[in-house]
Amino acid sequence: MLQTSQLVKRYDKNLAVSSISFSVQPGEIFGLLGPNGAGKSTTINIITGLIRKDEGRVLVGGADLDKDLVKCKYMMGIVPQDLAIYSDLTAEQNVRFFGSLYGLKGGKLEENTKETLEFVGLYERRKDRAKTFSGGMKRRLNIACGLVHRPKLLILDEPTVGIDPQSRNHIMESITQLNKQGMTILYTTHYMEEAEHLCDRIAIMDMGQIVAQGTLPQLRAMVEEHWYITMALKGEVPMEQLRMVEGVEQIDIRDHRYRFSCKQKKNQLRDLLDLLIHHQVEITDMDINEPDLEDIFLTLTGKSLRD
Numbered sequence: 001m002l003q004t005s006q007l008v009k010r011y012d013k014n015l016a017v018s019s020i021s022f023s024v025q026p027g028e029i030f031g032l033l034g035p036n037g038a039g040k041s042t043t044i045n046i047i048t049g050l051i052r053k054d055e056g057r058v059l060v061g062g063a064d065l066d067k068d069l070v071k072c073k074y075m076m077g078i079v080p081q082d083l084a085i086y087s088d089l090t091a092e093q094n095v096r097f098f099g100s101l102y103g104l105k106g107g108k109l110e111e112n113t114k115e116t117l118e119f120v121g122l123y124e125r126r127k128d129r130a131k132t133f134s135g136g137m138k139r140r141l142n143i144a145c146g147l148v149h150r151p152k153l154l155i156l157d158e159p160t161v162g163i164d165p166q167s168r169n170h171i172m173e174s175i176t177q178l179n180k181q182g183m184t185i186l187y188t189t190h191y192m193e194e195a196e197h198l199c200d201r202i203a204i205m206d207m208g209q210i211v212a213q214g215t216l217p218q219l220r221a222m223v224e225e226h227w228y229i230t231m232a233l234k235g236e237v238p239m240e241q242l243r244m245v246e247g248v249e250q251i252d253i254r255d256h257r258y259r260f261s262c263k264q265k266k267n268q269l270r271d272l273l274d275l276l277i278h279h280q281v282e283i284t285d286m287d288i289n290e291p292d293l294e295d296i297f298l299t300l301t302g303k304s305l306r307d
């Protein structure tokens with residue numbers, strides 16, 4: 001459905017995207033995961049024809065973006081990060097406008113507008129102006145505008161940033177539902193939970209490059225010589241000494257829990273426990289975990305996704 005090869009985009013000397021290649025198969029949900037500034041939006045903007053690439057090739061449904069821009073654009077639905085809706089228009093007028101941009105007319109335009117508004121849960125509010133909507137409703141309207149022409153490939157750029165959990169769940173469920181109906185999805189996010197729950201395959205991006213890509217099990221296999229211990233601790237935690245424990249590569253603090261990334265299964269657990277007991281730190285909970293995407297990112301790049 002989508003093939004990108006060796007995409008490059010420079011802003012002066014800054015390499016925003018540096019030789020990126022990935023493919024999205026029909027019917028797949030493919031995620032681009034990376035921290036802010038990783039190059040996700042730049043990649044999406046190249047694919048959707050919004051900005052010009054310096055190098056590389058994009059094929060959408062087999063059509064070359066450079067030669068057949070219009071054909072490619074009809075196949076894609078775009079949900080940009082910055083809201084693309086008109087706040088003085090009603091929900092219905094917004095969706096209808098985007099539908100007409102994609103060549104829908106007459107009965108087909110009305111039918112698609114109605115169905116799309118129902119799908120995103122805004123049909124009851126169709127006569128209200130977008131400016132009266134909450135942040136989550138605006139995001140849903142933004143999605144409706146990208147969907148109205150029934151694209152084969154729906155591209156969403158961080159569609160859940162800055163919204164309440166309920167709207168976020170609604171959006172995640174909608175995407176799953178669209179995918180079940182056969183739509184191919186390209187999704188960018190810096191939330192690892194979203195990528196983990198939603199995506200069939202994930203490309204992990206950092207500093208304009210893809211550092212790893214594959215299914216979650218394939219990505220986990222890339223860090224298989226590591227293991228991960230999580231502890232809830234009470235008291236004066238001796239961070240410096242913990243960092244010195246042999247085989248402990250990283251300590252990541254998440255939700256007040258200490259996550260130890262350890263190289264090879266050796267004596268780290270015993271050494272950590274000895275040290276904590278010696279410093280009279282109370283261990284209120286402990287787990288040995290499979291790596292999640294945060295661990296994988298940290299292990300591959302030495303940085304946290306949340307930085």
Ligand code: ADP
Pocket residue numbers: 011014015016017034035036037038039040041042043
């Ligand atoms: P992400 O979407 O992952 O947050 P972006 O693609 O927005 O990342 O940005 C990647 C890099 O390119 C960043 O260093 C950003 O500052 C830079 N960049 C993006 N757009 C521009 C622009 N229009 N001009 C200059 N630099 C840009």
